[in-house]
Amino acid sequence: MAKPRIVLTRSGPRQVRQSAEVLKDVAARASRIAAAAGPGMEASSQQGQTRARASVITATYEARRAEAQGRALTRAIDSGR
């Protein structure tokens, strides 16, 4: 019986990481985290050089205060899982 031969397409994983579907997924996760963290949290997403990425920032003084005092953003990370 012939041995199976596996050929890895090195560009394949990068194509997946940069796909519109992955960008949509990470953007949705960031939005859920921002929503759970409360007012003043701002989600954004972008296509990076090697992968799609998203982030959530404390965009207002109240949001920064909520994170510094009560960990509002840190506690909301699970919403993005």
Place this chain on the structure above:
Amino acid sequence: MNPVIVFPDVESVAVGWLTDVLPGYGITVPVSTRVPNPRPSRFVRLVRTGGPRQNLVVDGAQLTVESWDDDPVSAASTAGVVRGVLLAANNVTFPSGEVIYQVREFSGPALLPDVSQQPRYTWTVQVHLRGVSL
């Protein structure tokens, strides 16, 4: 019915671990889950900030650690030792039965003074603890 699994209180386990071990590394600061009252100039605070179960018997508790001091250098120094001690807690079994399988760093230490402007270094780890069947 499936087995009912409960997990140890990660805050109690971590506070106990740090309270026992830190003095051996020259760090004698109060370690608790609340800001002590009266408030000392140096202290370490731990708070669970989430973290889902990893599988049937392993919890993935997300633990945020804060190291407070009068100046940023001292806060960073204490944070460095606390960080090292926590990350050394892999495969530790406590006399009371709790088991820590692994401590993973979620985010590294960052200087984040609170509204009082007292220097505070903070970071977050994920602690994998074994649960027990009721």
